[in-house]
Amino acid sequence: MPWETQIRQDGAAQDASGFHVAITTKLSVEDIMAIGAQRRWRAVHCDRGGAFDLVELWIDNRFLVEVLPPEGSERYHAFYRPEVAGKMFAAPQPEEV
Template identity: 35%
Template sequence: MIFHVSIAAAAPRHVAGVLAELWGGTAAPFPPVSEDGWIVFADDDRGSAIEVYPEGVVLREVDGDADAVGIRLPSIGLTSTHIAMATVLDHADVMRIAVREGWPAKYRKRGGMFGVIELWVEGAVMIEVLTAEMQAEYRRTMSSGNWLEMLAAMRMAA
């Protein structure tokens, strides 16, 4: 189980607010890593959260008995980091938010197995948003057994 993830954004406070809206959760400042960092809570029974750092902030190990720190580096604005998140909203509501924010979004079927709304936060970070129906598809199809069967059908070894 993943309890929290972090993503980068040009406008962390704004992005955190939109993610909280999609999740039906709460956004709050998150100063441990950077002054303008934010955290979004799903307000679920697992403490699920998304930390939103300013673009260019990276985590760095610190020697000795100390927590990692956030430092700012030049940013290229793109990343391979992405998450799939559940939403309490329906497909149309998610698309309305995407249009309102000016963020690209489209429905995609991943490997013929489950659907997602591919939402590009600020046009740079992909979040796969899953409505209730899509979450059910995901749970039915996404397992190591199903994945290995798909690889075998493609004649690929694990």
């Protein structure tokens, strides 16, 4: 999917974990970014293909936690329903002749 290239890291590829988790929070984007800055963790505000936004918070600059602030969380839950996400992830159907 186009937004997958937005999951990014600094440093050598072997330094990053291949796993991640997404969580919701009541904190704002600015608050999440401040937590990252305070701990010197990479924190990037990202848009996932226009479907929803989140902050990539790289714990110890190695483990990705996708943190969804309130608005991003609302958009995420609206997107990940079968009638919405299912259309995006469905295999292309051959055109009727």
